[in-house]
Amino acid sequence: MHVSLRVTSRYSRKSLLLTPTPIKVRDSFTLTDGASLAVPPQRTAWKLCCVSRTIGAMLLSLPDETLLAVLAHLAPRELFNCRVVCRRLRDLSLHRSLWQAAVVKDKGLLRAALNLAPCLGKISPRLPLETIASFMPSTTCAVANLGITVHNESDAAQATIILLKLSALSGVRSLNLENRCPPGQSLSTLLNATHNVIGLRKLSIQNYSQESLSVAWCDLKTRPSLTKLLYSSNLSEPFLHLLLETHAATLQEMCLFCRNDQVGTLLAQIPNLRSLTCFPSNDLSHLAVLPDLQSIHVMSLSEAYPPGALEFLRGASNLRSVKITNNFSSEPALALAESPSASQIESLTITTILSETLALVVPVLCKFSSLTSLSMNSIEFDCVNFLRAMCWTSLPCLTTLKIPFPREICLHSWLHGPAVQGTLIRNPRLHIRDRTASTTAEDCSCQWCQWGCHELLRESDKPKAYASHSRGPECPADCYRVVLPTGPPSVAN
Numbered sequence: 001m002h003v004s005l006r007v008t009s010r011y012s013r014k015s016l017l018l019t020p021t022p023i024k025v026r027d028s029f030t031l032t033d034g035a036s037l038a039v040p041p042q043r044t045a046w047k048l049c050c051v052s053r054t055i056g057a058m059l060l061s062l063p064d065e066t067l068l069a070v071l072a073h074l075a076p077r078e079l080f081n082c083r084v085v086c087r088r089l090r091d092l093s094l095h096r097s098l099w100q101a102a103v104v105k106d107k108g109l110l111r112a113a114l115n116l117a118p119c120l121g122k123i124s125p126r127l128p129l130e131t132i133a134s135f136m137p138s139t140t141c142a143v144a145n146l147g148i149t150v151h152n153e154s155d156a157a158q159a160t161i162i163l164l165k166l167s168a169l170s171g172v173r174s175l176n177l178e179n180r181c182p183p184g185q186s187l188s189t190l191l192n193a194t195h196n197v198i199g200l201r202k203l204s205i206q207n208y209s210q211e212s213l214s215v216a217w218c219d220l221k222t223r224p225s226l227t228k229l230l231y232s233s234n235l236s237e238p239f240l241h242l243l244l245e246t247h248a249a250t251l252q253e254m255c256l257f258c259r260n261d262q263v264g265t266l267l268a269q270i271p272n273l274r275s276l277t278c279f280p281s282n283d284l285s286h287l288a289v290l291p292d293l294q295s296i297h298v299m300s301l302s303e304a305y306p307p308g309a310l311e312f313l314r315g316a317s318n319l320r321s322v323k324i325t326n327n328f329s330s331e332p333a334l335a336l337a338e339s340p341s342a343s344q345i346e347s348l349t350i351t352t353i354l355s356e357t358l359a360l361v362v363p364v365l366c367k368f369s370s371l372t373s374l375s376m377n378s379i380e381f382d383c384v385n386f387l388r389a390m391c392w393t394s395l396p397c398l399t400t401l402k403i404p405f406p407r408e409i410c411l412h413s414w415l416h417g418p419a420v421q422g423t424l425i426r427n428p429r430l431h432i433r434d435r436t437a438s439t440t441a442e443d444c445s446c447q448w449c450q451w452g453c454h455e456l457l458r459e460s461d462k463p464k465a466y467a468s469h470s471r472g473p474e475c476p477a478d479c480y481r482v483v484l485p486t487g488p489p490s491v492a493n
Contacts, residue, residue, distance in 0.1 A: 060088065068095055076102045077109055080116070094118060100144065107131055114139040119171060121145055129158035136161055142171025149178040156186035163193045174202040182209050188217045191239060195246070196222050203243070204230040213239035224250045232257040241266060254278075264308070280332075282308030288315040297323035298332065310335045321347040328353060330360040337364035346397075349375040355382055362386065366394035375402035377435050387419040392427050400465070405434040413446040415466060415482045424468035424483050431465035431479060 059070070071079065071092060079102075082093040092098075094116060101121040104110045110127060113120055114135045123132060125147030143166050148159045159177075166172050177194060181187050191213055194203070203226055207213055212235040226247035231240050237258060244251070244266040251270050255277040256263065264283025267273065268290065275295040276287070285308040287293060296319060298309060305326065313332055319341035324332045333350055336342065345368050350361060355378045365374070374395070376386065381404045392398070406414055411434075414420065424430060465476045468483035 060086070064092060067092060068097060071095075071098055074098075076104060076113060076117075080109075080112055111135055114141045117141050119144065123147070125149060125176070129155050129162065133158040133161045136165040139165070140169065142166070142169045144171055145174040146172055147176040147178075150181045150187070150190065152181050153184050153186040156181055156184070156190045160186065160190045160193050163190065163197065167193065167197045170199055172197055172200060174204075175200060176204040178206045178208070179213070180208045183211050183214055188214065191215075192217045195242065198223070199225050201225060202228040205232070205239075207233040207235065207237065211235070212237050215239055215242045218242060222246050224248065226251055228253040230255040234258075244270070280306050280309035282306045284309045285311040285315070287312050288317070291318060294318055295321040297325070299325040300329075300332075301327055305329050305331050314338050316341050319345055321345070323349040323351075325351045326357075328357060330357045333361045334364060337367045342367045343369050346370055347373040349377075349402075351375075351377045353379050355380050358386070359389075362389050366391050369394060370397055371395050372397050373400040373402075374398060375435070377402075377404055384417070384419045387423045390423075392423065398427065399429050400431050400433065402433045402435050410446045410449060412449050420466070421483060424466070428468055431467045431476060433465055 059067070062070070071082065074082070076099075079093045079098060082089040084090075096118045099113075099117045099119050099121070102113070102117070103122045103124065104113050104120060105124040105126065107127065110123065110132070115138065118140075119142045121143075122145035123143055129148065146163070146166060148162070150156050150159055163172070163175075175194065175197065177190075179187070194205075195218065205213075212233070215238045224247040226243070227250055229243060229247070229251060231237065231243070231254075233240070235258075240256075240258060240263065244263060248266075248270045250272070252272050253275040254267070254270075254273065257277075257279070262281060262283050264281060264286045267276070268286035271290070272292055273287075273290055274292050276293065277297040277299070278284075280298050280300050284298075284306070288311075293316070296316070298313075300309075310331055313335040316336075317340040319336075319339070322336060322341075322345055324336070326332055330352075336345075348368055348371055350358065352358060358376055358378050358381065361376075365371075368374075383403050383406060386403065405411060420432065424432065464478045464480040466482045467475070467479055468481065469475075469479075470481050471477075471479035
């Protein structure tokens with residue numbers, strides 16, 4: 001129904017605003033079924049009241065499923081306003097499906113939601129823990145996504161109250177715990193509560209304190225449930241080891257930003273691990289036996305690359321998506337090219353500081369014959385020589401290429417250069433994306449900007465997928481054709 005609507009109760013001054021735009025006063029209104037509603041022009045207030053009651057009656061005549069679809073577009077505060085309109089909206093406005101993704105960001109609304117709503121999608125982490133904890137004793141509202149930041153022992157105690165209550169309601173599915181508190185009794189109690197949350201699917205822990213998280217409190221076994229784990233710390237973390245042992249049977253995706261932890265042996269005991277992001281270490285060689293590991297992102301900030309990590313890349317047999325972030329060395333990419341996975345990898349991203357490192361990688365890219373997406377990035381990346389050096393016939397499936405465009409020349413002029421034009425013509429399905437979001441200057445004097453063949457390059461700075469064809473059903477939404485059948489007229493003309 002494309003009409004702004006305010007429903008007014010006949011016996012109350014309460015009103016429900018279903019859209020933010022007010023009704024325009026007219027002599028007639030067209031309803032959804034094509035009928036026309038004539039309104040006498042005597043009084044504006046009478047007209048608005050008449051139209052509101054008519055459209056409101058039509059809205060309330062809808063079946064519950066359709067009305068729920070309309071209510072799903074309202075914010076939490078507007079859903080509470082619906083409760084005072086009529087009995088039917090009072091009940092429907094608290095339907096579980098309307099609150100499963102709701103996010104509460106202020107104190108007053110949180111109090112109402114925890115007292116009335118059956119569930120919540122997320123409580124904003126900006127709300128004080130003391131405020132949230134004060135609402136816990138009387139609530140029966142299950143919260144799916146919870147974020148907690150702990151600065152001291154008092155915060156840890158309040159967070160424990162919150163987590164124990166919401167865990168008892170069996171609603172917490174995602175937990176983000178950011179710790180800046182030194183070890184103590186309250187923090188140990190919080191970690192114990194975190195470890196014992198029933199049905200938790202996603203856990204993110206960032207430990208910014210100067211000491212690792214101890215597990216001396218652990219005396220109970222927990223049923224495994226985690227499928228995704230993110231753990232960040234600069235220390236050796238016993239709590240991480242406990243989580244890996246407890247949830248080995250269910251973990252599928254992991255992001256480990258722990259430099260000093262040798263966890264390769266524990267990771268090798270996670271049979272369903274599919275995606276891993278981590279720093280390279282010697283014990284990564286144990287991961288080559290994992291049958292379902294298909295996505296890996298290895299990040300290194302040092303010049304030397306651990307031999308065990310190279311052994312893993314060289315022996316992995318089931319990889320489909322690989323990201324290598326390395327400051328200097330080309331060894332990881334060269335080792336990956338020798339692996340049994342090389343001919344099966346569909347997505348490859350290589351990021352390094354030195355452009356010379358990528359130059360050493362280009363000759364072996366032909367071994368990744370199943371690539372559909374390739375991303376290359378470095379400081380002072382020579383994209384022209386890269387495009388000319390590539391053997392495109394060895395990458396028949398490639399549809400997306402991400403490279404940093406040059407900054408010193410006009411984007412419009414570079415896209416019409418022989419390197420880009422030749423690459424796109426030889427690869428009709430290819431889309432080239434810019435990793436650096438280059439733009440075209442308003443006062444550019446190059447012949448292509450003067451000709452104005454692609455005015456949209458000036459009108460928008462949004463990234464585009466440049467191709468030799470117009471957008472088709474299999475193309476991305478931002479596919480943009482830059483190959484023209486004819487060149488620009490000479491500047492002299």
